[in-house]
Amino acid sequence: MPRSIRSRSAVRSSATCRTQNVPIFEETDVTEVVADGDDWLVLTPVGTFKAGHVIFATGYRPAPLLDTHRIELNRSYAIATNPIPDFDEWAGQSLIWETKRPYLYLRTTVDGRIIAGGLDEEKAETPHSEALIQKRAERLRQEVEALFPMYDLTVEYAWVALFGESIDQLPFIGEHPDRPHLYYLLGYGGNGTVYSMLGSKILSELVRGIENSDARIVRLNRTR
Ligand SMILES: Cc1cc2nc3c(=O)[nH]c(=O)nc-3n(C[C@H](O)[C@H](O)[C@H](O)COP(=O)(O)OP(=O)(O)OC[C@H]3O[C@@H](n4cnc5c(N)ncnc54)[C@H](O)[C@@H]3O)c2cc1C
Incomplete structure (x- = not known):
């Protein structure tokens, strides 16, 4: 039988979930998901949930129980x-996206910084070398400086992340x-956050047995 979980310290609620009395368990790894009749058991270090x-x-972590061979991982x-x-010289503080390869994107933040990114590499793991991250960071800084030479720019934060794309550029959403x-x-x-919004609607309907005409386009077993 699944152990009932009532640990207060593990439970956090976002504003919406709080109003619905939905418990949220942060920093809790799901180690396995196994069938239990028509239900599923979700195994975690703090207990097992029945769902x-x-x-x-x-x-972009490998999705459990799913073949993800149509995915390419790069680092950015x-x-x-x-x-x-x-930002007087930056028209409308618009988001800038250079589509040449390697691409470059820039935007401003509410506290007046510039976030810039790009320089993608076809590697499915992040580098362990801090020196390499700093080197790429300096190149990004120079790219920004070339567009906005009037700014005195220093890099205050630099990071690298894995970035996943499917072969047909569509998300995988469905049962x-x-x-x-x-x-x-x-x-x-590249539109992952948009796909997440779309997916939350599609899945909430599928779970409730409501047909969704977009679900066919992003289904997991599409071949093209
Ligand atoms: C460098 C970079 C730039 C991007 N730029 C854009 C952009 O400009 N526009 C855009 O729309 N999107 C962009 N994306 C994509 C966007 O960030 C993602 O699509 C979005 O964050 C996905 O949200 P998510 O909640 O589905 O997944 P995530 O935010 O990745 O969250 C997944 C969570 O699941 C957790 N998790 C995984 N496995 C387990 C497990 N076994 N047990 C427990 N927890 C687990 C992870 O720890 C993580 O917290 C970018 C991504 C990167 C890396």
């Missing part, structure tokens, strides 16, 4: 600069083709 429906929204670099006194009541919301592609 009628399970949705995996695991980002980003920086945040020092705060800039004003597992062979395992009823297991769902996936995997927003592979």
Whole structure:
């Protein structure tokens, strides 16, 4: 039998979930998901949950029980600069996206910094070398400086992340083709946050047995 979990310290609630009395367990690894009749058991270090429906929204980590061979993982670099006194020369502080390869994107933050990213590399792991991250960060800084030479730019934060894309640039959203009541919301592609919003609507309908005409496009077992 699944152990009932009531640990107050492990339970956090976002504003919406709080109003619905939904417990949230942060920093809790799901180690395995196994069938239990028509239900699923979700195994974690703090106990086992029994669920009628399970949705995996695991980002770019390998999704449990799903073949993800149509996915390419690359790594991408980003920086945040020092705060800039004003952006008078930056028309409308618009988001900038250079589509050449390697691409470059830039935007400003509410505290006046510039976030810039790009320099993607076809590697499915992040580098262990801090020196390499700093080197790429300096290149990004120079790219920003070439566009905005009037700013005095230093790199205050630099990071690297894995970035996943599907072969057809579409996300994988839907029910597992062979395992009823297991769902996936995997927003592979450059518009991942948009896919997440779309996927939350599609999945909430599928779970409730409501037909969704977009679900066919992003289904897990599409071949093209
Ligand atoms: C460098 C970079 C730039 C991006 N730029 C853009 C952009 O410009 N526009 C855009 O729309 N999208 C962009 N994305 C994509 C966007 O960030 C993702 O699509 C989005 O964050 C996915 O949200 P998510 O909640 O599905 O997954 P995530 O935010 O990745 O969260 C998944 C969570 O699942 C947890 N998890 C995984 N496995 C387990 C497990 N076994 N047990 C417990 N927890 C687990 C992880 O720890 C993580 O917290 C970018 C991504 C990267 C890396």
